[in-house]
Amino acid sequence: MRSIILQILAVTAINLKSLPQRLWLSLATVIAVGLVVTVLLAFLSMANGFRRTIADSGAEDIAVVLRSGAVSEINSVVLRDQVRLIEDGPGIARGPDGKPQTSGELYLTVNGIKRSTGTKASLPLRGLGPLGPGLRRGVVITAGRMFNPGTNEIIVGRALGKEFEGFELGQTVTFNSTRWSVVGIFAADGSVFESEIWADLPVLQSLFKRAGSVQTVRARLTSPAAIETLRAYSDNDPRLKLDVMSEAAYFAQQASNTSDLIQKLGWPLAIAMALGSLAGALNTMYSSVAARATEIATLRAIGFGGFSAFVGTLVESLILAAIGGVIGAAATYLVFDGFTASTMGASFSQVVFNFQLTPRLIGQGLLLALAVGLFGGLFPALRAARMPIVAGLYG
Amino acid sequence: MNDLVLIRKNLFRRKLRAILMMVSILIAFAIFAVLASFERAFNAGQDRATPDRLVVLNKINFTQPLPISYYNRVAAIDGVAQITHFSWFGGYYQEPRNFIAAFAVDPENWMKLRDTDFVFSPEARAAFIRERTGVLVGARMMEKWGWKVGDHIPISSSIWSQKSGSHAWDFIIVGSFTARIPQADTNVMLMGYDYFNETRSFGKDLISWLALRTTSVAANERVIEAIDGMFANSPYETTTDSEKAFSKAFAAQLGNIALIVELVVGAAFVTILMIVGNTMVMTVRERTREIGVLKTLGFSGGRILRMVLGESILLALLGGLPGLGVALLLITKVRDSLMNFVPALSLYPDIAAAAVGLMVVFGIITGLVPALNAMRLNIVTALGRS
DSSP states (O other): OHHHHHHHHHHHHHHHHTGGGGHHHHHHHHHHHHHHHHHHHHHHHHHHHHHHHHHTTOOTTEEEEEETTOOSTTTOOBOHHHHHHHHTSTTBOBOTTSOBOEEEEEEEEEEEEETTTOOEEEEEEEEEOTTTGGGSTTEEEEEEOOOOTTSSEEEEEHHHHHHEETOOTTOEEEETTEEEEEEEEEEETTSGGGGOEEEEHHHHHHHTTOTTOBSEEEEEBSSTTHHHHHHHHHHHOTTOOEEEEEHHHHHHHHHHHHHHHHHHHHHHHHHHHHHHHHHHHHHHHHHHHHHTHHHHHHHHHTTOOHHHHHHHHHHHHHHHHHHHHHHHHHHHHHHHTTOEEEEEOTTSSEEEEEOOOOHHHHHHHHHHHHHHHHHHHHHHHHHHHHOOHHHHHHO | OOHHHHHHHHHTSSHHHHHHHHHHHHHHHHHHHHHHHHHHHHTHHHHHOOTTEEEEEESSOTTSOEETHHHHHHHTSTTEEEEEEEEEOOEESSSTTSEEOEEEEOHHHHHHHGGGTEEEOHHHHHHHHHOTTEEEEEHHHHHHHTOOTTOEEEEEESSOOBTTSOSEEEEEEEEEEEESSTTOOOOOEEEEHHHHHHHBSSOTTEESEEEEEESOGGGHHHHHHHHHHHTTTSSSOEEEEEHHHHHHHHHHTTOOHHHHHHHHHHHHHHHHHHHHHHHHHHHHHHTHHHHHHHHHTTOOHHHHHHHHHHHHHHHHHHHHHHHHHHHHHHHHHHTTTTTTTSTTOOOOHHHHHHHHHHHHHHHHHHHHHHHHHHHHOOHHHHHHOO
């Protein structure tokens, strides 16, 4: 047993020390594997960042009420009477003054200009009541102040302000021949709300001719379980044709389509590229075996086993692939991690998000790299182990 | 034995190696063809739009409505040849996830305007104008849901509701239409605006946007100014744009698809270029002695150069052409599941042609260094090298 281990160590050392002789071919394999891992991780970190931004925005103890079948806020219409019925519904938390903790909200989209491309993009403009900001986690004004009720004032999410032009503090923007002043910038714990513009609900209702109706109602629940009570209440009242769901469930559903799509694009592409680089790895390792034919035969002639030749070749291949994987992961981390992008969310409006590379994703990337190394080394290693001694010595 | 035979024999001398390289080239070109077609289909809206087509949208955002009265006012503007209005229905069939692209339009004028994209039978044309509750359904949508002309179908709206409170409308399919040009998407449903407007419970007399054709491209500028000027400072200001520019801006909202495609295709090509290029250098080096013999026999340097280049180009074509086949297969397979997202997905002939061109370029690049080395090889060194 000990001798086998010693043999393996010796052969592996010889393999690795002879790498510089096959520098270019080995380097090609390393870089090929690195590129495969970079492509995979870029897609995965994009999908992950998008999903986290949206899915983390939702709380379990906040209910979102939409018109049934509306799917997203932009489609929904909730009428004045329905809002009242919901406010009186069971399971809704009440403030110290006895008022229900709810916020009827309008969700409109307005045009903005994306800084990076200079093209028009749809941005969400949310009209909310005085309780609205309090129903969201970590909302703080980072510059300026809150809008005053009844005025044409808006506050702008931090992420939106960075990505789109014209929403700096103190600026005036025009929607529909009415002028609005940006009086504050707000943060919301990195959630999707940072990609929104907020204004006073009644002002938006009158300027956009939506008097009386809202699009969604948000409500704080007495407990996450109270969602069932509220849903049952809504389902049993024929006047309420509404979908009641937790904010967490709402956002999870909003995020899933886009992030699934990104992942569905990323994996097949990376696997296809991995197959391409597998061909390269096989080539490299076969050449490595061919180049060392005499050496392997000599070792066999002096008593080394075929198994050590097998392991030596396999380890060489795995190490090349692992180096490629690490380079790919490092490149993705340096280039893409934290990279800010924006795309169209489910409500036809922009969501600003950052690419997020996590250890788990890096693990997946390295696993793919090692798979290339394993398969790329396996057959050449078998050839090395089975090589007839005589042929090797005369080769 | 002519040179071609020699090239072929050389290439397949090590069968496994040749096949491996072909596989990696195949994958790179399959990726190229699929992604390039994907990007093209994604931007098909821009390709379809002829320059004389304009859209009139609410200035705030395209999701904001316009009053129906704008229809006649814009139609009266000098330079407007044809015009129709659209209202977004937000349709779904049975379940909200079964999205149906449905619009309420002015039937007669919509068909006139889209005559360049779609083929309407005289019966369908007449029935769509005549039947108030009739809908016209594109061929691909009919196929997708297994509908036929005469079917009664309930279509729900995720936005609108009927005065009765119901979210669903019962329509009769009165006709279908097919695409006249490949980029035109027939996964779409059209309904008469009058019936829709009378039955919905809110938003009465509002539309989503206007689409029009000008008398000539030269009139565009003037028409745009006339329309936007007419509604300036009104409660519904407009922004008029070419359909092409609008489609482009809309597609750009999803992100820079072109850049992503370029990066991935670039990464795939760099990978293969390195692998194949290095292998070609190695292959030719192994043959040094033989090349020396060929030169001794009187093969000129130029002929040797051509032979090595021929080999690398042949390799690229043998790998790349099946790659195009694989791409075609893949595209046909995923076409239906991606119908909502990229309607006109197909392997475009010019992309295939570009791929073949790239194969030749790729062959030349990977073969150039070894070919030059072989050409310059000195007989004495060649035969002396072991």
